[in-house]
Amino acid sequence: MEIQGSKTALGCTQPIKTSRRIVLFPLPFQGHINPMLQLANILHTQGFKITIIHAEYNSPNPSNYPHFIFKSIKDRFSEIADQLGTNKDPSYFVRYLNKSCVEPFKECLARLLAESDTDLVACVITDAGFYFTQAVADDLKIPRMVLRTSSLGCVLAYDALPFYSKKDCFNLTKEASEYCNRGRVVKWSPQQEVLAHSATGCFWTHNGWNSTLESICEGVPMICSPNFADQPVNARYVTDVWKIGVMLENGFEMKEIEMAIRRIMTEKEGEEMNERISCLKKKLNISLNEGGSSNESLQNLVHYISSL
Incomplete structure (x- = not known):
């Protein structure tokens, strides 16, 4: 498992001799x-x-x-x-x-x-x-x-909230309006490599858990446009709990998008977001190092499977 900015998880541990x-x-x-x-x-x-x-x-x-x-x-x-x-x-x-x-x-x-x-x-x-x-x-x-x-926070939310009690109750994104502006649209790009590039200043994301984690791993603040499933919960953690991103509350309204980019890229608030997400990135990398919580959990998993 490669986390950008970190060594391979369990890379320093001795493999168990098994043919299973x-x-x-x-x-x-x-x-x-x-x-x-x-x-x-x-x-x-x-x-x-x-x-x-x-x-x-x-x-x-x-x-x-x-x-x-x-x-x-x-x-x-x-x-x-x-x-x-x-x-x-x-x-x-x-x-x-x-x-x-x-x-x-x-x-x-x-x-x-x-x-x-x-x-x-x-x-x-x-x-x-x-x-x-x-x-x-x-x-x-x-x-x-x-x-x-999905994230642990999302699991806790599933337990606390009446999900799917109404049709599309977590489809929070309004219909997108198409417009042309400076930028480039591609069918696919290597997301982790893009996030790891020094020129990347913020990440506009739907906040799937993979994308959210990858953004934290590279220390890139987020503009959040969640759609369904776990995405709204992840986005609220990003904006309201960890305070490392900005929510687009009104879908794809041009003025709000411009303000969100400015908040992250040019204002004091954006500097504070960068400091907070850099701190989270360091904590994540420590957890993957030998003796870290994630590293130990993975080792425990390996030993448990070996015992079956």
Whole structure:
């Protein structure tokens, strides 16, 4: 797992001698795939063999991970993929995948367990959103762990707030108006590399947890435009708790965008945000160093999986 501005997590620890395999299964959305592959890399550096079961939709490129084995399963997501731009309820797509992937996942995992190194499979790690996988794991008698890709603060908010009690209750972003100005629009860019560049002064983000973490890792204050799911909660932490960003309260109103950029880039408030986020960046890097809280948690995870 590479955190920009920090060494590889657990990079200084001695790998455990093991021939055991871990099977991982991410939701097929980038904010879920990236953390799962990062976790897979950490576990691989600790001596575990890695197999990734993945849906056909948005499948990872195996050539980028030659040290992993990839197994693709049918997901039928193409039948509803055209709704991604119009359906603002993310739970709809998660519920669909939790039905369409049941049999393909079970058959794939059963085949893996039936191979000659059956006793070497330590556990299966699935995205928390794939809730159907617990029943499959129980049926196949294999330990299951989950990876939740949202922040702890968001988990606490889920427990306290009546989420989804009303339709689109967390779709907080108004319809965007298109306009032309100075700038450049590209289909894709290496986000971590852009954030790490010295010319980057602020980051306009929807505040998915990956993007929020990456911005903190590089010490870049944020302009927040959350949309759904965990994004509004993350954005409120950024603006109201940690005070390292500015919320666009009225969607994409030109004047407000200009003011947000000025607040971060030219005003005293922006200097204070830079100081606070630099402090958070240092704390994050310390947590990943030997003896740090994140480092120790990862080591505990490795030892626990080895004990299964």
